[in-house]
Amino acid sequence: MTxxxxxxxxxxxxxxxxxxxxxxxxxxxxxxxxxGVLSVTALHLLAELWxxxxxxxxxxxxxHVPVILYLAPIAYASLRYGIEGAFLTGVWAAVLTVPNVVxxxxxxxxxxxxxxxxxxxxxxxxxxxxxVERERRQRRRAEATSRRLTLLNEIATLTxxxxxxxxxDGTLASLVAVxxxxxxxxxxxxxxxxxxxxxxxxxxxDSGAGAPVDLCLQQFSPxxxxxxxxxxxxxxxxxxxxxxxxDPSPSGRVTGVLAVQLDPARPRGPDDHQLLIGxxxxxxTAVANARLRDLEHDRVRSYARLVTWAQEEExxxxxxxxHDEAAQNLVAIRRGLDTLAxxxxxxxxxxxxRQLRTLTGETLTGVRRFSRDLRPPVLDDLGLVSALESxxxxxxxxxxxxxxxxVHGTPARVAxxxxxxxxxxxxxxxxxxxxxxxxxxxxxxxHFADDIRLTITDDGRGFAPPEQLTQLAxxxxxxxxxxxxxxxxxxxxxxxxxxxxxxxxxxVTVPR
Amino acid sequence: MNExxxxxxxxxxxxxxxxxxxxxGTRRLLEDSGRVVVVGxxxxxxxxxxxxxxxxxxxxxxxxxxxxxxxxxxxRRIKASHPQISVIGLTVHDEDQYVFALLEAGAAGYxxxxxxxxxxxxxxxxxxxxxxxxxxxxxxxxxxxLSRGAPEPAAPTDPLTDREHDVLELATQGLPNKxxxxxxEVSIRTVETHLSRVFAKLEVGSRTEAVLYGLRRGxxxxxxxxxxx
Numbered sequence: 232m233t234x235x236x237x238x239x240x241x242x243x244x245x246x247x248x249x250x251x252x253x254x255x256x257x258x259x260x261x262x263x264x265x266x267g268v269l270s271v272t273a274l275h276l277l278a279e280l281w282x283x284x285x286x287x288x289x290x291x292x293x294x295h296v297p298v299i300l301y302l303a304p305i306a307y308a309s310l311r312y313g314i315e316g317a318f319l320t321g322v323w324a325a326v327l328t329v330p331n332v333v334x335x336x337x338x339x340x341x342x343x344x345x346x347x348x349x350x351x352x353x354x355x356x357x358x359x360x361x362x363v364e365r366e367r368r369q370r371r372r373a374e375a376t377s378r379r380l381t382l383l384n385e386i387a388t389l390t391x392x393x394x395x396x397x398x399x400d401g402t403l404a405s406l407v408a409v410x411x412x413x414x415x416x417x418x419x420x421x422x423x424x425x426x427x428x429x430x431x432x433x434x435x436x437d438s439g440a441g442a443p444v445d446l447c448l449q450q451f452s453p454x455x456x457x458x459x460x461x462x463x464x465x466x467x468x469x470x471x472x473x474x475x476x477x478d479p480s481p482s483g484r485v486t487g488v489l490a491v492q493l494d495p496a497r498p499r500g501p502d503d504h505q506l507l508i509g510x511x512x513x514x515x516t517a518v519a520n521a522r523l524r525d526l527e528h529d530r531v532r533s534y535a536r537l538v539t540w541a542q543e544e545e546x547x548x549x550x551x552x553x554h555d556e557a558a559q560n561l562v563a564i565r566r567g568l569d570t571l572a573x574x575x576x577x578x579x580x581x582x583x584x585r586q587l588r589t590l591t592g593e594t595l596t597g598v599r600r601f602s603r604d605l606r607p608p609v610l611d612d613l614g615l616v617s618a619l620e621s622x623x624x625x626x627x628x629x630x631x632x633x634x635x636x637x638v639h640g641t642p643a644r645v646a647x648x649x650x651x652x653x654x655x656x657x658x659x660x661x662x663x664x665x666x667x668x669x670x671x672x673x674x675x676x677x678h679f680a681d682d683i684r685l686t687i688t689d690d691g692r693g694f695a696p697p698e699q700l701t702q703l704a705x706x707x708x709x710x711x712x713x714x715x716x717x718x719x720x721x722x723x724x725x726x727x728x729x730x731x732x733x734x735x736x737x738x739v740t741v742p743r
Numbered sequence: 744m745n746e747x748x749x750x751x752x753x754x755x756x757x758x759x760x761x762x763x764x765x766x767x768g769t770r771r772l773l774e775d776s777g778r779v780v781v782v783g784x785x786x787x788x789x790x791x792x793x794x795x796x797x798x799x800x801x802x803x804x805x806x807x808x809x810x811x812x813x814x815x816x817x818x819r820r821i822k823a824s825h826p827q828i829s830v831i832g833l834t835v836h837d838e839d840q841y842v843f844a845l846l847e848a849g850a851a852g853y854x855x856x857x858x859x860x861x862x863x864x865x866x867x868x869x870x871x872x873x874x875x876x877x878x879x880x881x882x883x884x885x886x887x888x889l890s891r892g893a894p895e896p897a898a899p900t901d902p903l904t905d906r907e908h909d910v911l912e913l914a915t916q917g918l919p920n921k922x923x924x925x926x927x928e929v930s931i932r933t934v935e936t937h938l939s940r941v942f943a944k945l946e947v948g949s950r951t952e953a954v955l956y957g958l959r960r961g962x963x964x965x966x967x968x969x970x971x972x
Contacts, residue, residue, distance in 0.1 A: 562835065563767075570768065588859075607838075613841070
C-alpha cells in the first residue's frame with residue numbers, strides 16, 4: 232500500500248515521476264521546461280563560442296552567465312512537478328552541460344570549476360524548490376480536507392432522510408466522487424445467517440459483478456474487528472462496522488462492511504482511511520436508525536392490530552348483549568303486554584296499554600338496529616355471502632347508489648376473522664363510494680377459488696392513488712389506510728386501482 | 744273450531760326459545776287462545792331436535808338464535824327426519840337473509856319476534872291449515888332468489904293429479920284457501936284436503952315448502968306467481 236504524496240523518500244518519488252513519463256509528454260509544462268533547459272544550453276554554447284573569439288567583442292568571462300539561467304526552468308519544474316521535478320530538471324541540465332565542458336574546458340582544472348559552477352546552480356534551484364514543495368503540499372492537504380468535510384456534511388444531511396436506500400446510494404456516490412474510487416459497496420450481515428452478507432447499495436449501480444462487491448462478500452468474516460481498514464486485495468479495501476446501535480455489542484461484532492475499489496494511479500494515505508472509517512460509522516448509524524424505525528413501525532402496527540381486534544371483540548360482546556338481553560327482554564315485555572291486552576275486555580283496552588306496546592316495539596327496533604350496526608349478526612350466523620347481500624340491500628335502500636352483488640365459485644364459510652375482515656373492507660369501500668366517489672353504480676364481487684377475492688368497483692370520479700398506500704395517511708384518505716391495515720390482519724393483499732374520471736376498484740385477496 | 748263449527752283437535756306445538764321470559768310469555772299467549780297446546784319446550788338447538796323426535800308435534804316454533812346448533816340448523820335437522828312437520832322461525836333480526844336461510848332449511852314461515860301476539864297465533868293456525876304466512880313481497884323476493892339456483896332434476900314421475908296441480912298453482916300465487924275454494928268452486932274443506940294430499944305426496948309440511956318444491960322442479964315459473972289482479 233502506498234501512502235500519500237510528500238512523505239516518501241526522494242528516490243521513490245523520482246522513480247514514480249519517471250514512470251509516468253508518457254503522460255508527462257502530453258503535458259504543456261513539460262515542454263516549457265524542456266524548451267527552457269535547451270535554450271539555456273544553446274545560449275551557454277554561444278557564449279563559449281564568443282569567448283573563444285569566434286565572435287568578436289564579447290568579454291570571455293560572460294560565458295559563465297547563461298548557466299545561472301538554468302534556475303528558471305528548475306524553479307518552474309518544482310512548481311509544476313514538485314521537488315522531484317526540480318531534481319530531474321537539474322540533473323538533465325547538468326548532463327546537457329557535459330559537451331560544453333568537454334569541448335571548451337578540457338584543460339587544467341577548468342572543467343572542474345565549470346562542473347562545480349553548474350552543480351551549485353542546480354543545487355540552488357533544487358533548494359528553492361523545497362519551500363515551494365511545502366506550500367504545494369499544504370495546499371493539497373487543505374483541499375483534500377475541505378473535500379472530505381464536504382463529503383461528511385453531505386452524508387450527515389443524507390442520514391437525516393428516512394429513506395435508507397436513498398441515504399446509502401447518495402453516500403456511496405459522494406464517496407466515490409471525492410476519493411476518486413472505481414466502485415464502492417455497502418453490505419450487511421443476514422439476520423438469520425450472520426456469516427453471510429447481503430449488499431444494500433452499490434455505486435456505480437451496475438458494479439455488482441465487479442471485484443469490490445464480490446471480494447468484500449467473499450472475504451467477510453464476523454470475526455473481523457470494527458473500525459479498522461482491511462486490505463482485501465490489491466486495490467480493494469474493506470471497513471467492517473457494527474449496526475447494533477445504539478447498544479453495540481462489547482466485542483464490536485461485525486454486522487456490516489463498506490468495501491471500496493481504488494484507482495491504482497492515486498496513492499492513499501491515513502487520512503483516506505480515517506475518512507472511510509468515519510463514513511462506515513455513518514452508514515452503520517443510518518442502517519441502525521432504519522432498523523429502529525422499522526421496529527417502531529412494526530410495534531405500532533401490532534398495537535393497531537390488537538386495538539382493532541379488541542374493538543371488534545368489544546363490539547361483538549355489546550351487540551350480543553343487546554341482542555340476547557335487551558332485545559329479548561323487550562320481546563318478553565311485549566308478549567306480556569299482549570297477554571294482558573287479550574285478557575282485558577277488547578273494547579276496554581286502555582290507551583296506556585296500546586302506547587306501551589307501541590313504545591316497546593319502537594325500542595326493540597332501535598336496539599336491533601344498534602346491535603346490527605355494531606356487528607351484523609348475519610355475518611356470524613349466516614356467513615360472508617349473506618352479510619354482503621344484506622349490506623348491499625341496505626346501501627341500495629338507504630342511498631341512491633345502485634349496488635349489485637355477484638358471487639362466483641362455490642361459496643363456503645371460512646375463518647371468522649377472515650369473513651369479518653372481508654366484510655369490514657367491503658363495508659368501508661361502499662361507505663367511501665357513497666361519500667366520495669359521486670358514483671351512480673357500484674359492483675361487489677366475491678370470488679371463491681384457491682383464495683378468496685373481494686372486489687368493489689364503482690363508476691365514480693376516481694382519484695390518483697399514491698405509489699405507496701402508506702402515503703395515504705398524509706392525504707386524509709384514512710379509510711383506505713384502515714382497509715389496508717385490516718387486510719394485513721389476516722394476511723390479505725389489498726390493491727387499489729383508480730384514475731381520475733375512471734372510477735375506483737378495491738380488490739382484496741386472502742388465502743383460504 | 745273451524746267455520747263449520749266442529750271441534751278440532753288443538754294444534755300441538757313444540758316451542759324452542761332460549762330466553763325464559765320470552766318462552767313463557769309466548770307459551771301463555773298461545774295456550775290462552777285455547778287452540779294451541781305446547782307439548783314441549785326447548786332452550787338449546789339439539790334439545791329442540793330431540794323434543795320434536797319425542798313429541799312429534801304439528802308445528803315447531805324455533806328461535807334462530809338458539810345456543811348450540813342455531814335455529815336454522817335445527818330446522819334443517821327436524822325437516823330431514825320429519826318432513827311433514829312444519830317449522831316456523833322466530834327471530835329478532837329482520838334481514839331478508841334470515842328468511843332465505845330459514846326457508847332454504849325447510850321452514851314453512853318466518854316471523855319477527857315483536858309481532859303482535861294475535862299475529863303469531865294466526866300464523867300458527869295458517870301454517871296448520873296449509874296457508875302461507877309470508878308477506879307477499881317477501882314471498883316474491885324469496886322465490887326470485889331461490890329460482891336463481893339451478894333447478895333440481897325433475898322427479899321421474901309427477902305424483903300430483905291435475906286438480907292438485909291447480910290448487911297448488913293458486914296457492915303459489917298466495918291466495919288464501921277461501922279464495923282458492925271460490926275460484927275452483929269447491930268447499931274450503933276440499934281445498935284443505937287437496938293441499939294436505941299435496942303436502943303428503945311431496946313430503947313437505949307447508950304451503951311454502953310445496954311452492955318451493957314446485958318452483959325447483961320447474962312446474963311453474965315466477966311470472967305465474969304474480970298474484971292475479
